[in-house]
Amino acid sequence: MTDTTPAASPSPTTLDAFNLEPASSLRPRLLTCLHVDRWADDVLAGRPYAARDALLAAADRAAQVLDDAELASALAGHPRIGERASGPAHDAELSRREQAGVDPADAEVARALAAGNAAYEERFDRVFLIRAAGRSAPEILAELRRRLDNDDAAERAETVDQLRQIALLRLEGVL
Secondary structure: OOOOOOOOOOOOOHHHHHHHOOHHHHHHHHHHHOOOHHHHHHHHHOOOOOOHHHHHHHHHHHHOOOOHHHHHHHHHOOOOOOOOOOOOOOOHHHHHHHOOOOOOOOHHHHHHHHHHHHHHHHHHOOOOOOOOOOOOHHHHHHHHHHHOOOOHHHHHHHHHHHHHHHHHHHHHHHO
């Protein structure tokens, strides 16, 4: 006897769900990855994606160049390194996880980060941003100190690259 029971349809992959989700509900989630309207619109416009790698490549390309307004918008979504997310644009849970290598109870680290953040903001007139996920406090401090020696153009490029890296990590979480 042959089984005539219809096979259960496979559950959609996360990429399938991403491709099918209404833009109105997906767009806010994309903006938690990188708070740049054009970037979110570019990623949405590429749907449907045939493969996860195609989605990540499109998101990567769209994040490689940010104009000044986009850079300011993207940075507004990030707290200072070593500080708790406080603004309405900050995603507190994402920031907490990403900065897990920075112990807020370590007074020496807190002082060094506060001093480094202040020097950076005075030098570049914006918040210091680094992909903190997977980095320890000493690694972050070393990068902060190194980047203080950058010229304005080099530091802007590094900041945009760090935002791109964060966006791709966060997009992986959306998937």
